[in-house]
Amino acid sequence: MSQILPETQGWPVCGRRRCDRVSRGSVAGSGWLLLCRPGFEAECAAEAVAQWRGRGGGAPQVTRGEGWARLRFPRTALEPAGVSFVALVFARQGCWLADGIETQPFDGPQGVLERLPQWLAAVPGVTEILVEAPDGEAARRLWPACRSLQERLEGAVSPARRGSQEGLRLHLVLMTTGEVEVGVAPLEGSSPLAGGIPRLRHSREAPSRSALKLEEALKFFLGEEGSRLLRPGMRAVDLGAAPGGWSWVLARRGLQVVAVDNGPLGRGALDTGLVDPLRADGYTYRPERPVDWLVCDMVAPPARVAKLVGLWARRGLCRRAVFNLKLPSGDRLAELRRCETIIRRELAAGGGSCELRFKHLYHDREELTGYLVVEGVVGNPPARTRTPPGPRGRQGRKAGSEAGGGRRRGHRAG
Ligand SMILES: C[S@@+](CC[C@H](N)C(=O)[O-])C[C@H]1O[C@@H](n2cnc3c(N)ncnc32)[C@H](O)[C@@H]1O
Structure with a gap:
């Protein structure tokens, strides 16, 4: 543990x-x-x-x-x-x-x-x-x-x-x-x-030390509600998942995770049997029906991550999200406020609102962790519904194959 x-x-x-x-x-x-x-x-x-x-x-x-x-x-x-x-x-x-x-x-x-x-x-x-x-x-x-x-x-x-x-x-x-x-x-x-400073111990089974970042984030933002908000059977998408620390954290709580990355996942995540690896671009991947959780740890400009998270929220693609903003040196407070505004504007454009919090957690270095709860989205959740595929336990499934073919089956760009 x-x-x-x-x-x-x-x-x-x-x-x-x-x-x-x-x-x-x-x-x-x-x-x-x-x-x-x-x-x-x-x-x-x-x-x-x-x-x-x-x-x-x-x-x-x-x-x-x-x-x-x-x-x-x-x-x-x-x-x-x-x-x-x-x-x-x-x-x-x-x-x-x-x-x-x-x-x-x-x-x-x-x-x-x-x-x-x-x-x-x-x-x-x-x-x-x-x-x-x-x-x-x-x-x-x-x-x-x-x-x-x-x-x-x-x-x-x-x-x-x-x-x-x-x-x-x-x-x-x-x-x-x-x-x-x-x-x-x-x-x-x-x-x-x-x-x-929380005392968390790195598990040898975890594919990366990044697992501690998500552990700390979930404890900090969810507290005693953690077991209610993260339950077996819930579905999650992990953008920028490799080598799989965050996916592993979610899978250990019983969630089914689609782990999106250009690179390969480590065994620790795959061995849970609940993580489905997908070689795809995190910016363009979209699930074909809404998921309970989006987590995102992509190394990317913070404003781009903010825009992406805001877009998922606006379209009702996730109910909750935990994401990292890798802040450049310089005016990090101004950058944070900019990202906050991007997310709120994006959601407001879709008629929704949110609870949005940030914290510079102990296991964060140059990044901040964000937590978003989407509320009242009346926007544009995908209409198609379909039972998600079970974990496949193999590497390298290509984007679009989840539903049998890209745009036609619900993987949409942008
Ligand atoms: C900091 S690592 C993620 C670590 C991971 N959260 C863990 O716990 O093991 C960032 C990952 O983002 C991925 N990444 C960066 N840009 C991406 C993109 N456009 N699409 C998919 N993955 C991307 C990288 O390949 C890298 O594996």
Whole structure:
């Protein structure tokens, strides 16, 4: 198994109604501390500043380091209608810098234990404590200290409060060997995982490490709904499938997958018996009847992938999609917004709408993962229906042969 954590436990869930606004808890803070992938600090800060200003806040002062960005607000603010750091795209983790107790000296675990009661008194309502450090090269050396401090803090929150679904999470972020940031966030507004980093183990059966990207995406975006939304018997198309990691992830959940690629699939995916390889161009392949899931990991310009996903959605060819946008260096935030607009426009042109989310997941590198739920498409789903072919377990079936011949049988270009 590539997952260690149980399906429903310990994951930040980004379901639509859960992560937009987090209304519980009232947090007085002097700023935000955000953790992200090293190299993405500028995007992380820019997105957060836009969020803050969009809520009517004054211009914050921004500091950045390796794997983190800090916003300091002109004056102490009470948490507005509820910000969710989970909903930010580039931040893996985030918290309010707790007013009056932020930026403390770190003088070892004993010092933290001694000062903890004072911090807890300053932020009433804490039900959970998380110790973490940024993902930069220097700060990573603090990860073992974080784990050991986390263990020592076991039991620091009163048993009556522990495990509560409501309340606040106290974040102790070891920034350097001598400094700890003390922050706070509503339970649903930040990740319960240290640094927002999931522990997933690569399975030897998986055809590629890319499998971890989809595993993480499904857990992040679907959370406890995963087993309802990914069920045996459902049908999926995987565009840019080779060597087959994503197809393998879906097949292990019992889905039937048409795996489209110019290149060959690895044995791991084929051995599931549920993956049907198809040598075809991912841009022009269309299923002859709608599928439950589209996944797309093609190495392609992000706007082109966005257009393709939008087109599938507009035509009602898939109900849900997970896709990667490989972002070029430069203004990645602007590129993301452009892709978002392309998808929304495409859907609106077909009279539909969607739930659309993005996240820079831990297993993403230069790419972002998108999640789309198509709603109210009144457009143009293909009229023909036909039972999909079973898995054939052989390589190299040509595009068009699924239904016995290209355009005539429902494989349409563009
Ligand atoms: C990053 S790999 C996909 C890895 C895969 N998701 C996995 O888990 O093993 C990108 C794939 O996209 C395929 N690809 C790129 N352009 C394509 C196109 N126009 N049509 C079909 N496949 C394409 C490449 O052949 C390559 O196998």
